[in-house]
Amino acid sequence: MKILMVCPDWFPFSAGLAESCYNTCKQLEKHGHSVRVIVAKDENVDHKDLEVIEIPYAIRLLGRNPIALNLWHKVKSHVEWGDVVCLFSYMYEMNSRLVWFRKIGKFQKPIVHFYRGSLESDASASLGPVTKLAKIIYDRTCGALMFKHVDHTISNSGPTLEVIKKQYGVPAEKLSYVKNALNSDKYPKWRKENKNIIFVGRLIENKGVKLFENIIKVIPPSWNFIIVGDGPMEDEVNELASRYKNIIVKGKVSHKECMKLVSESDINILPTYAEGSPRTVMEASASGIPSISFAVGDVINTIPKECGYAIKPFDIDDFCDKLKKLIENKSLRQRMGKKAKTFAEKELGWNNIYPKIEKVLQKYFNDNSRGA
Numbered sequence: 001m002k003i004l005m006v007c008p009d010w011f012p013f014s015a016g017l018a019e020s021c022y023n024t025c026k027q028l029e030k031h032g033h034s035v036r037v038i039v040a041k042d043e044n045v046d047h048k049d050l051e052v053i054e055i056p057y058a059i060r061l062l063g064r065n066p067i068a069l070n071l072w073h074k075v076k077s078h079v080e081w082g083d084v085v086c087l088f089s090y091m092y093e094m095n096s097r098l099v100w101f102r103k104i105g106k107f108q109k110p111i112v113h114f115y116r117g118s119l120e121s122d123a124s125a126s127l128g129p130v131t132k133l134a135k136i137i138y139d140r141t142c143g144a145l146m147f148k149h150v151d152h153t154i155s156n157s158g159p160t161l162e163v164i165k166k167q168y169g170v171p172a173e174k175l176s177y178v179k180n181a182l183n184s185d186k187y188p189k190w191r192k193e194n195k196n197i198i199f200v201g202r203l204i205e206n207k208g209v210k211l212f213e214n215i216i217k218v219i220p221p222s223w224n225f226i227i228v229g230d231g232p233m234e235d236e237v238n239e240l241a242s243r244y245k246n247i248i249v250k251g252k253v254s255h256k257e258c259m260k261l262v263s264e265s266d267i268n269i270l271p272t273y274a275e276g277s278p279r280t281v282m283e284a285s286a287s288g289i290p291s292i293s294f295a296v297g298d299v300i301n302t303i304p305k306e307c308g309y310a311i312k313p314f315d316i317d318d319f320c321d322k323l324k325k326l327i328e329n330k331s332l333r334q335r336m337g338k339k340a341k342t343f344a345e346k347e348l349g350w351n352n353i354y355p356k357i358e359k360v361l362q363k364y365f366n367d368n369s370r371g372a
Contacts, residue, residue, distance in 0.1 A: 001033045001365050004082030004109075006075075008055075008066050008092045010039035011046040012252070016201070016279040017116060019255060020180055021088045024114070025050055027181075027354050036078055040066035040094070053078055055094070062134060063232060065093050072101055079107050083365050087146070089116040096142035099149050110364035113146055115155040117276025117297050118206070120163055128205065144168060151364050154357065156180045156277040157298035176360055179301070180277040181353035184286035184344040188263035190337055193330060195223040197323070198265035198289075200258060200280040201272070203231030208271030208294070211316050212237065215269065216244050218320045223327060224248050226265060228258055263287040266333055267326050268308075270294075271319060277302050285344040290336035292322050307340035 007021040025035045029050075039045060041054035055074050057066035068074065071094065079085060079098070087095040090113065099111060119139070147153060147168040155161055158177040164170050197219060201207040212227070219225050223246060227237055230252040241247040250261065262268065268284035268291040275297035282302060284291050293299045295310035303310045309322040326333050 001361060002081060002083045003028050003033050003035045003086055003361070004038065004078055004084070005035060005086045005088060006038045006095055006098060007088035008040045008094045010037070010042070010052065011048065012044060013040070013042045017089060020116070020279055022048055022050070023182065024357070027350055027357075031354070031358060036081065038075060038078060040068070061093065062131060065091070067093055071097055072106060079109060082109060083368070084361055085109050085111045086114060087111060087150070088114045090143055090146040091118055091138075093142055096145045099145040103145070103149050110368050111150040112360060112364060113150040113153045115153050115157070115160065115164075115276065117157060118274040119143070119160060119167070120274065120296065152176065152360055154178050154360060157275070158301055160276070160297060176356065178356045179298070179348060179353055180279060180282055181348055181350045182282055182286055182344070183350060184341070184348065187259055187283060187286040189341070190263055190266070190288040193266055194264050196226055196265040197223060197267045197269060197327075198226045198228065198262055199269050200228045200262065201270065203229050203233040203237055205233070206272065206274045208273060209233045209237065211271045211319075212240055214316050214320055215271065215323065216240065216247060218324045218327075219246065220327065221246055226250060226261060228253060228261060259283060259287070262289060265289060267292065267323065269323065271316070272296060273314065275299055281308075282344060282348055285340035285348070288337040288341035290326065290333055290340055292319060292326070294319070304343055306336060307343050308336055
């Protein structure tokens with residue numbers, strides 16, 4: 001099969017999303033498929049070792065969403081090349097426009113949508129009024145295209161399937177739940193207590209950055225709160241760090257450096273308002289680190305019992321209580337970390353996950369071939 005993958009945010013602009021897409025593409029290549037990836041043309045795009053097509057864009061709407069002019073002209077030859085078009089994440093206008101192009105008859109190839117999170121109404125809880133209005137409009141227009149007019153949606157969040165059915169009337173046979181995956185043996189492992197608590201993610205409202213001040217108040221001065229990532233709330237984070245000397249702001253780092261920092265931490269936290277299946281939690285588990293996160297998206301399946309805490313959204317008091325409990329109880333931390341590592345090894349490996357993706361892609365490739 002020739003797979004055209006569209007993932008507008010790529011390295012180095014994106015971290016978790018791009019890493020997830022990259023690993024999916026490498027698995028496709030490993031199993032004999034040809035892959036091209038369409039991304040937004042940002043500064044110093046890292047193609048890794050894939051065939052990456054950079055699409056120039058005019059602006060990033062609200063600082064995030066790349067809007068390309070004359071998009072069909074720029075992607076037409078690549079769409080014609082592919083057997084199946086895969087769209088990574090529903091939150092990109094570029095992806096929804098490809099669905100629109102097929103809807104108006106510009107091509108007939110099957111489209112498979114990889115949903116990666118942020119559809120649930122909980123996702124709007126932390127947004128400002130402008131962004132919240134933009135999301136409402138997007139979900140009713142571009143979002144509707146991404147769910148109602150694709151051939152199949154592969155969701156990395158099991159609970160979200162019911163939301164998609166209810167909100168867009170998508171039948172169950174056009175939906176699949178497939179967890180995110182990783183190669184847990186490639187991650188550095190936790191070795192000893194370092195008294196570090198880590199957050200990895202974009203510094204945006206949806207990741208719970210405004211809750212950092214609640215969190216730092218329960219972290220003893222002898223422990224460090226390490227913050228990895230960049231984004232529009234960097235100034236707020238730096239101001240907080242100026243008041244609490246045990247906050248260490250690392251900014252944006254390479255994936256390798258990030259995983260080293262995670263393996264040298266004792267607790268991973270993610271006070272997020274919106275997720276699919278959070279990669280930062282999966283990677284912490286692979287390193288043997290317990291996580292605490294609000295139970296949004298697929299968190300409930302990503303932090304199973306005794307691997308950390310999936311907290312009722314958005315109970316920051318309980319979140320901080322559980323963090324304090326793990327800080328004070330070294331044996332509990334270590335026990336949860338070991339169980340998280342075992343979970344990652346047994347449940348999140350590509351050997352378990354990839355066949356489910358292959359099954360969906362082969363179905364629509366075969367259906368399209370028979371209809372050709």
